[in-house]
Amino acid sequence: MALDEDLEFKETLEGKGYSFIKNGHIGQIWRTPENKAVKIIDAYLAKNKRYDFKKAIPFYESMIRERIVHQNLVEIYGVNDDANVAGYDHLSMEFITGMDLKEIVNDNIKEGKFFSIEDSVGISLQILSGLKYLHECEIPHKDLHGGNILLTKENTVKITDIGGPDATVTKAAYASPEQLYRHVEIDHRTDFYSFGVVLHEMLTNELEIENMTTSNTRIPLELENLILKLTKRDKRERHQSADEVIRDLKKVDYGLKGFQVLGDGLLGPSYLSPEKNVVKVLDAADISDRELVVWMSSGLNEETQNHPKIVGYRYSNPKIDETHLQRRYIEGKSLEETIKTRGKFKGEETAIIMRDVMDGLAYAEGKYDLVHGNVKPSNIIIGKDGKLKVVDFLPPVLVQESAKNGRPREQERQYFHPAVLNGEEPTHKTDIYSIGAIAFRMISGEPYRPGKRLNLTARGDKELEELITDALML
Incomplete structure (x- = not known):
C-alpha cells in the first residue's frame, strides 16, 4: 500500500500530535511533537523511482556516528528510530521553519519579482559553506536543487536530502551532464553544476542556462561568467573546489560594496x-x-x-x-609593471633600487626583527613622487605554509629561495636572495634560475655583479 493511501497510519500519527508538512520525492515529511522532522519513506514510490533506502541506511548511520553537522546542513538525528513510525523506513532530522528556494522562486514568478543580486550572493555563500564542509568530509550531495535548499525566517540556509552512495537525481534540470549520461565518474564537481543552475534560477526565475546572455544588465558580468563556468559540460573546466567558487563569489560580493579587484x-x-x-x-x-x-x-x-x-x-x-x-594605497606603479614596460635596467638604476629595498628591510630587521617573506617586484611600489615603498610583509609561517602547498605562481617562484620552496620558514637571508633574483631579472631581462650567472664586467658593473651573486649565494 502506498503511504498516502494508509489512512489509518495517518490518523494514528495525527492522534499522537504529528502534523503533515508536505509530500516529497519518495515519501512524506511530518513534524513530530518534539519539533523534529521525520521523513517517512514510501516504499511504493521509492521502488518506482529505483531508490533503495535500505542501501542508504549505513551512509546515514555513519553521518550520525561521525557527527556530520554544519550550520548550513539539516542535521540528521536518527534512522528508523521513531517507534511511532514503526513499519516504515524513516529519517529523524532537524525541523526547519521557513521555505525552500523553489517555493520562493515560484512566488517571485507570480509576483513578477526576483532575488536581489545581494541576496542571491549572500544565500549562495551559505550554500557553498555547506557544500565545502560536505566535500571536506568526502561527501558530494548529488541532488542539489531549489527544493533541497531551505531558507529559515532568519535567512539561514539549510541544505537537506544529502545523497548517499546510490543517490539518484530527482530533478533532471539541475543534474550535471555526467549524472544524466553517466559517461564519467560522479564526484563533488557535480554539485557545482547543480549550484550554478540554482544561482541562475534565483537571478532570472528561469532554469535554462542557455537563456542567459551578457545582455542581462541586471546581473553583473562577473556573476554571469561565474555561472557559465560552474555549468561547463566538462567537469574539468568547472571550479575544482568549493574554495574556488567562494573566492569568485566574494569578488562579486565585495564589488557590490564598492571594492575593486x-x-x-x-x-x-x-x-x-x-x-x-x-x-x-x-x-x-x-x-x-x-x-x-x-x-x-x-x-x-x-x-x-x-x-x-x-x-x-x-x-x-x-x-x-x-x-x-x-x-x-600608494599612487604609482609596482616594480613588476615597470619591468614589463621597460625591459632591461641599467646597472646604476638597479643598484639604487636594491639599496632602497635593502634599506627598508634592514630597518624592519634591526628594529623589529621582522622578515618580509614575500619580496618580489609586485610588492615594491614606485610612487608618483619617484619614492620607493616596500609593501605587503607577511608572517613567515604563512609564507612557509603557502610554499609547502605550492601556491606561488610559476612566474613568481624565481624570487623564492629554494629552501623556502622546500618548506623552510623564510629568514632575513632568504629576503636578500629575493632581492638578488629581482636584480638579476632587471639587469638581464630574464627570470632567475639557480645556477645562472651574470657577466657585467664588460659593462663596468663588476661590483654590482658581485653584489647580486653574493645575494644569490645565501
Whole structure:
C-alpha cells in the first residue's frame, strides 16, 4: 500500500500530535511533537523511482556516528528510530521553519519579482559553506536543487536530502551532464553544476542556462561568467573546489560594496576599498585575526612604523568578513609593471633600487626583527613622487605554509629561495636572495634560475655583479 493511501497510519500519527508538512520525492515529511522532522519513506514510490533506502541506511548511520553537522546542513538525528513510525523506513532530522528556494522562486514568478543580486550572493555563500564542509568530509550531495535548499525566517540556509552512495537525481534540470549520461565518474564537481543552475534560477526565475546572455544588465558580468563556468559540460573546466567558487563569489560580493579587484596574491585576492586602502584577504591562510594583530603590532602598525621605505598595516576593514590585512594605497606603479614596460635596467638604476629595498628591510630587521617573506617586484611600489615603498610583509609561517602547498605562481617562484620552496620558514637571508633574483631579472631581462650567472664586467658593473651573486649565494 502506498503511504498516502494508509489512512489509518495517518490518523494514528495525527492522534499522537504529528502534523503533515508536505509530500516529497519518495515519501512524506511530518513534524513530530518534539519539533523534529521525520521523513517517512514510501516504499511504493521509492521502488518506482529505483531508490533503495535500505542501501542508504549505513551512509546515514555513519553521518550520525561521525557527527556530520554544519550550520548550513539539516542535521540528521536518527534512522528508523521513531517507534511511532514503526513499519516504515524513516529519517529523524532537524525541523526547519521557513521555505525552500523553489517555493520562493515560484512566488517571485507570480509576483513578477526576483532575488536581489545581494541576496542571491549572500544565500549562495551559505550554500557553498555547506557544500565545502560536505566535500571536506568526502561527501558530494548529488541532488542539489531549489527544493533541497531551505531558507529559515532568519535567512539561514539549510541544505537537506544529502545523497548517499546510490543517490539518484530527482530533478533532471539541475543534474550535471555526467549524472544524466553517466559517461564519467560522479564526484563533488557535480554539485557545482547543480549550484550554478540554482544561482541562475534565483537571478532570472528561469532554469535554462542557455537563456542567459551578457545582455542581462541586471546581473553583473562577473556573476554571469561565474555561472557559465560552474555549468561547463566538462567537469574539468568547472571550479575544482568549493574554495574556488567562494573566492569568485566574494569578488562579486565585495564589488557590490564598492571594492575593486586588484589581483590574486600568494594567500588570496587583493582589493582597493572605497576609502582607497588596499585590502589583502588571507583566504588561504591558517591564522586567526588575533594572531595577525599581535604580529602586526610587532612593528608593522602604521601608527607606530614610520620608515620612509616601508608601508605598515592599518586595522581591519569592517566591510570584510574574512581574515585580512589592510594598508594605504600608494599612487604609482609596482616594480613588476615597470619591468614589463621597460625591459632591461641599467646597472646604476638597479643598484639604487636594491639599496632602497635593502634599506627598508634592514630597518624592519634591526628594529623589529621582522622578515618580509614575500619580496618580489609586485610588492615594491614606485610612487608618483619617484619614492620607493616596500609593501605587503607577511608572517613567515604563512609564507612557509603557502610554499609547502605550492601556491606561488610559476612566474613568481624565481624570487623564492629554494629552501623556502622546500618548506623552510623564510629568514632575513632568504629576503636578500629575493632581492638578488629581482636584480638579476632587471639587469638581464630574464627570470632567475639557480645556477645562472651574470657577466657585467664588460659593462663596468663588476661590483654590482658581485653584489647580486653574493645575494644569490645565501
